[in-house]
Amino acid sequence: MSERWPVVAIDIGGTKIAGGVVLPGGGVRLARQVPTEAWAGGESVLARAIALAQELRHAALTTPTAGLATQPAAVGIGAAGGVDPESGRIVFATSALPGWQGIALRDRMASALDLPTFADNDGNVMALGEAAHGAGRGYQHVVGLTVGTGVGGGIVLEGRVFHGAWGGAGRIGHLIVAAEGPRPCYCGGQGCLEAYASAPAMLEDFLATVGHGQAGQELGPDIARMDVRELARLAAAGHEAAAAVIDRGARYLGAGIATLLNLLNPAVVVLGGGVVQIGDVYLDAVRQAAAAHALPTVRETPILPAQLGTAANLVGAAVLAWQGLE
């Protein structure tokens, strides 16, 4: 991989646009972020992403430290939604970025910065970042997952993002883990992993279990504003319903991972995202469920916590650019 030049990396999510300059070797410098302001529409989001990239290029040129003071060689972008790998255009928008569909993300960035630009889905670049410089470093085939507000991720085969026939591959949140399960997914389907294992799914389960009972009343009005960290604190303090809900989410995630193991036999699975921050209790339950469902040949595949945190997307976007420049 020709990691010879710094790359301006941009990560476009539903609430914030993050950016940084990624150095050869995977170090991120000059990290910064701006709000996405998704409500203002796709053109506005694109303009904010371009402005951030221009600012970063300028900062890279004028920051004589840590190997910078260099013209970045390319822009790498990870973005929420479906990015066509051929055209770099947004082929579908998630609910997090309405109005994003149809934006010629790659080409508009390339002409605004006059730099070669490479763009992919944020789940794919997360997996690529962890595979190249994180917990999946050194392995041939890596599956990366992020479990947070949604369940995302990507498939990296022989060091590169696997896109399938027309860029639709790697939508790990939409493994069907409960074919006859009643829970609808925002995608229009039902039974998707995301609808059972994401943070909102766990919180919904918790509210459904205790919300109107005595246990719910003891928690007071804050229950509707809980996040998954508070749920984990309750579980750690001995709250049985909280522990049961976390365990259920972990078991669904483990079942989804077993599908990935039985189907793809990756050398390693890397888990990132806010839910994984719950810690070892959660991770152990995930591993146990995956092993219970997986075939003997793949049962002992390592399931490792991600190492790069939120920087994974920036690093992966840079790796995408380095691979594209080859």
Added chain:
Amino acid sequence: MSERWPVVAIDIGGTKIAGGVVLPGGGVRLARQVPTEAWAGGESVLARAIALAQELRHAALTTPTAGLATQPAAVGIGAAGGVDPESGRIVFATSALPGWQGIALRDRMASALDLPTFADNDGNVMALGEAAHGAGRGYQHVVGLTVGTGVGGGIVLEGRVFHGAWGGAGRIGHLIVAAEGPRPCYCGGQGCLEAYASAPAMLEDFLATVGHGQAGQELGPDIARMDVRELARLAAAGHEAAAAVIDRGARYLGAGIATLLNLLNPAVVVLGGGVVQIGDVYLDAVRQAAAAHALPTVRETPILPAQLGTAANLVGAAVLAWQGLE
């Protein structure tokens, strides 16, 4: 692909060992089969497969028709169970072939026939055969499934079997479609596609539904000996429980296919095996369920009936050999 020489192809299943000489272009000649006699153990099965291959090589040399009367250039083998892609050894045995584990399938055949030999799992060679010369011809990425006594298949990426990190990839019968479903699978896991969509699963559902009720009594003592064709005949004749059971199996298969689409974005999915013989009612229900669960970008992926029938494994085993000879 260097399809220049005939290949002796062998397909080792739990009840029969099939063989044939596959000509460049995919035509099968001199097809024949012998019972596996799996009860006699792995060494006996291997000996029978070797004898069949020797017989076929001799027949190829002495049959001056259709491009034969030629020394076959290699042996290609598809076999039930887990075949290590590096060593050609059986790394795990299915219940259909007990005692099969540990057999050095590829090397034993190669030395017995003094021909280059290539071996893979039967699901993988089925998918490869259909991808190269059947319903998947001309497509870059193909997933092949057989739905019968079990659910098998394989993943073909860019014309080659995808094995994953150590040969465990492509075990499509063990997608987890019902993470909390109660039904155990022979693999030791639960919620596997095979446990819900195979012929025995449908027949078990049917027996559970009508076996002890009035409808079951009307069917008489034959109910326990039914096969999926009879189930389909009943459904076609208006038997509601039979139709419901077939529909349920189709919906599970469709959910499993949606997972394959969302994860791998193949250009086409090819469906073979006895259950698919039920016909359009079944196939349409599978397609409908897959579309209901799949993401919009991959929802219209063609799901096609296999074209090669039981010859798919022989053709795929030959393609494996041609690829190996390159």
